[in-house]
Amino acid sequence: MASSSKRDDLSGVTIYEALKERGFSRRDFLSFCTLITATLALPSTFVSKVAEALERRKKPVLVWLEFQDCAGNTEALLRASKPTVGEIVLDILSVEYHETIMAAAGHQAEKSLMDVVKNQKGRYIAVVEGSVPMGDGGVYCCVGGRAAKETVKEVCGNAMATLAVGTCAAYGGLPAASPNPTGAVGVTQAVPGVPVVNLPGCPVNVENITATVVHFLTFGSLPPLDSRGRPLFAYGKRIHDNCERRAHFDAGQFVRQWGDEGHRKGWCLYEMGCKGPETFKNCPTVKYNEGTSWPVQAGHGCIGCAEPAFWDRMAPFYRRLPQPPGFGVESTADKVGAGLAAVTGAALVAHGIGRILSGGKKKEEERR
Amino acid sequence: MAKIAIDPITRIEGHLRIEAKIEGGKVVDAWASSTMFRGIELILEGRDPRDAWAFAQRI
Numbered sequence: 001m002a003s004s005s006k007r008d009d010l011s012g013v014t015i016y017e018a019l020k021e022r023g024f025s026r027r028d029f030l031s032f033c034t035l036i037t038a039t040l041a042l043p044s045t046f047v048s049k050v051a052e053a054l055e056r057r058k059k060p061v062l063v064w065l066e067f068q069d070c071a072g073n074t075e076a077l078l079r080a081s082k083p084t085v086g087e088i089v090l091d092i093l094s095v096e097y098h099e100t101i102m103a104a105a106g107h108q109a110e111k112s113l114m115d116v117v118k119n120q121k122g123r124y125i126a127v128v129e130g131s132v133p134m135g136d137g138g139v140y141c142c143v144g145g146r147a148a149k150e151t152v153k154e155v156c157g158n159a160m161a162t163l164a165v166g167t168c169a170a171y172g173g174l175p176a177a178s179p180n181p182t183g184a185v186g187v188t189q190a191v192p193g194v195p196v197v198n199l200p201g202c203p204v205n206v207e208n209i210t211a212t213v214v215h216f217l218t219f220g221s222l223p224p225l226d227s228r229g230r231p232l233f234a235y236g237k238r239i240h241d242n243c244e245r246r247a248h249f250d251a252g253q254f255v256r257q258w259g260d261e262g263h264r265k266g267w268c269l270y271e272m273g274c275k276g277p278e279t280f281k282n283c284p285t286v287k288y289n290e291g292t293s294w295p296v297q298a299g300h301g302c303i304g305c306a307e308p309a310f311w312d313r314m315a316p317f318y319r320r321l322p323q324p325p326g327f328g329v330e331s332t333a334d335k336v337g338a339g340l341a342a343v344t345g346a347a348l349v350a351h352g353i354g355r356i357l358s359g360g361k362k363k364e365e366e367r368r
Numbered sequence: 369m370a371k372i373a374i375d376p377i378t379r380i381e382g383h384l385r386i387e388a389k390i391e392g393g394k395v396v397d398a399w400a401s402s403t404m405f406r407g408i409e410l411i412l413e414g415r416d417p418r419d420a421w422a423f424a425q426r427i
Contacts, residue, residue, distance in 0.1 A: 070381075099376050101378075102379070106375060106377075109376060133406075140405045141404045141405070142383075142403045174408070174411070175406040175407070180411075181410045182406060311411075315416065316416035318419075
């Protein structure tokens with residue numbers, strides 16, 4: 001933390017110098033830059049620009065606020081199986097305040113936070129995890145005797161930018177699920193008008209936090225956002241469109257019961273209630289835990305955790321979506337799948353390889 | 369007699385406030401408060417039981 005002498009020694013150095021100090025080679029550094037450039041959906045020609053920025057830029061000061069949270073996003077940040085370069089980059093940001101990991105407690109902790117707000121006004125990054133309860137004067141979340149709704153106003157209001165990590169901080173999330181007993185809201189609603197990047201997900205994907213910070217350091221601006229305040233590089237595409245099981249959807253091959261033949265073979269989870277067709281996030285490519293896996297790869301449908309109010313809109317989680325958007329008025333997944341298979345079949349016939357597919361399709365029809 | 373309050377308690381998951389009454393250099397009484405409430409029990413009411421794990425595991 002800020003109080004350690006090691007950290008103080010590093011405070012004036014650039015990110016690349018700090019990485020070198022931690023034993024990272026030039027090669028490690030450049031592969032990190034390549035990974036982040038890819039996550040940002042930038043062409044590979046930008047790798048050198050990202051590298052140049054990280055060689056040049058000083059570490060920004062960062063404060064991490066926790067309100068109505070489960071620390072799941074903190075865990076996602078801290079629980080990598082080995083220290084990754086991404087983790088180190090976040091670690092070597094000057095994290096001046098983070099309740100779960102900081103050494104100071106009580107009024108000393110609160111003093112570090114207020115020192116940043118006062119001395120680094122307009123120059124620090126605020127990260128918020130958890131929703132802000134507005135009900136009953138804000139009594140449902142108090143830190144240091146102060147209501148979250150007051151703290152968030154002061155800290156985010158004076159920050160250079162705020163990252164709302166996780167669906168709770170972005171849109172209210174679980175505490176805001178019906179009947180929203182505490183009047184929970186996301187940061188944008190709690191502090192209207194301040195620059196906020198929403199990084200929803202339950203939990204957030206750490207690569208997306210890192211990429212947002214790196215974008216900021218490289219270009220000096222926040223990444224382009226969609227209408228829900230989410231960076232397009234991470235939330236611009238539907239899960240369904242990039243899903244590793246998409247071919248099974250198109251072929252009409254669905255899991256119909258947990259543990260059935262289709263489930264064992266890794267077929268499409270749409271019939272089991274997968275919300276991939278209505279959810280926008282880069283899970284299929286970035287995944288979790290250093291690209292190890294993500295829910296669909298593990299055999300469970302997407303629950304739509306990156307979408308506003310998903311706890312109400314996407315539940316019950318095991319109910320099949322009545323009608324996936326973008327597929328017209330077909331009433332069942334079978335029709336959608338078979339219809340798409342027919343279209344795909346026609347396209348493949350045109351390429352002269354139709355026979356193989358039509359054989360497969362016939363079998364599929366016989367099976368039904 | 370003095371009363372001290374440590375809030376927030378850090379390096380834990382969740383929000384905690386500890387107040388302690390000190391007499392002659394010793395803690396003679398103490399109070400712990402959980403300073404955050406979400407009402408997950410209320411949110412769970414009336415939902416599909418198969419979804420309960422997803423809500424409850426976020427505690």
